[in-house]
Amino acid sequence: MKYNLEMFDKIINDILNNTDLIFGEKEFNFNSNLLTNENIRIKLSIKNIVFKQNSNSKIEHFIHKQQLALENLITIVVKEINPKKTKDLYSISNNYNQIDNLKIIYDKLEKLQLFIEADYSGFLNLNSRAPYRSLVKQKNGIASKVKMVRKSLLSVGLQNDLLLIVLEPLKINEVENVTYNQFNYYSQFITGLHELLNGNNRNFSEESIISLLVELNHNSKIFFEFQVREIATVLKDLETFNSKIDYLILTMKKYFQTNTTSSNTYSHIRPSNTEQITAWIEEEINYLNKKHFLENPTAVLMQQTANKIKLQWDLSVAQLSYFYNLLHTTGIIQNKNQSDIFRNIAENNKTAKVENISVDSISAKYYNVETSTKEAVKSVIINLLNLVNK
Known part of the structure; x- marks a missing residue:
């Protein structure tokens, strides 16, 4: 060229x-x-x-x-x-x-x-730097939204951690050296907050703001840590093993069923917010299971914990599930019962972050595939094709 x-x-x-x-x-x-x-x-x-x-x-x-x-x-x-x-x-x-x-x-x-x-x-x-003049024009277009949202937020009384997360994109007028993706995400986030404000009679709630952050795939480290603290706080108040496990499974189900409306993400170098949180929840379930087994030797683990050799994948659980989905859809895997596939994945595979993958996790991610997951698996398949063509 x-x-x-x-x-x-x-x-x-x-x-x-x-x-x-x-x-x-x-x-x-x-x-x-x-x-x-x-x-x-x-x-x-x-x-x-x-x-x-x-x-x-x-x-x-x-x-x-x-x-x-x-x-x-x-x-x-x-x-x-x-x-x-x-x-x-x-x-x-x-x-x-x-x-x-x-x-x-x-x-x-x-x-x-x-x-x-x-x-x-x-x-x-979209990962290249946006021209300054272009940013100025777009900033002017959302200036009134930023002003209204900031004024409303400060009157809600959010937790300090959550307030800092939400206020950061509102500093959009100070942003100069950013990519198109970064600026577009900030703009989308501000528009989402503005619509939430107008749709709730000018009243925000903490729960609705957290839901918006999840829907917009706000995959920042600080938001991940905030969500983990919130989950851990609830777990601390639950007394029984079953109640803790039930709460974690229900929470994971809610994340899987949340419709991620944004094809963009806060960070393009971090996994999606749902992947981060569900991986943490799976590890917490695994830890509670092991702890429960040690304290109650006759109890049956909810997940298999036998010391067997598993294949470790350089993929996330979501990506691994989607890869198996493609293999089954194309007829490479011929088992008709998909439950057998889920069980096989959980029992014989692991990822860098998840040692014991739950069948429920595989099942949910098998059917609910995010755009970022498809792109990641697509890249792997292209690399395989390039290798074959050498």
Whole structure:
């Protein structure tokens, strides 16, 4: 794919490395006009190349390369300018010095980013940095929602831990150096809180906010720890083994049955919120079972705990369940009774985080597959195909 930024490379190199270069209004205007024309040429080049592609995947690959090239150059230019605030990137002095020339380059590069964003929104790499001007426009669009939600939240009296979790996305106006995915998640979260506010007669409840966080897949470490503390607090007040196990199974069922409305996540490097919590619950059930068995040697464990060799997978329980689902759906596994499959998975397999997988967990995740789980398994299958094709 064509690299379109040679002229930008040359001018940046001249400005930074040519000690004999004279800076003045004439040179400043020359660079500005040259790069304006270069932007027009690059836009036409991008349009022509996209038009010639015969598949969306090739268009996406090309657009991603253009984004990456722009982002890399912008990073270099911003580092050299070293502005105190992002808005300083747009203020040109009357000196027409080195920094002013770099600011012109930044302006032209960002305009190319905005062009790609506007014309090829469906092919963007959402993990790339969003242009500052684009962020400003979107911030202005949700400013009134942020103001209303913040005012309402502070009057509810939430637990401090939960309040800190919810207030963080409301600092959206302070966010500058973020990816499209991060900003989109913040915007989606604010919109969800705003709708919750209007749908509950301007009253929030702690329970409804927690449910929204789960539905929006707020998979942050701090929210995971908050949920664990809440579950542990309830467990502490339950006196019997059966009541604890029943509560944990019911809680896990609620997570499985919660409809995750967001295809985006708070963090793209952490498992989904449901995966994190259910894995913790499964481990807690396993611990309680072992403890109960030690205290009551004649009791029957709810999960098999025999010292047998199990296959350890570099997949989560949800991903493993979906992989077996695909094997059964395609007829590779021919057992007609799916309960046999669930039992076989639970008895003979483990993951890095879950030593003893429960049949209930397998069953729930087998039928309720999240988008993130499908994408992870898809990546594994592609890697297998690549290996076969070598």
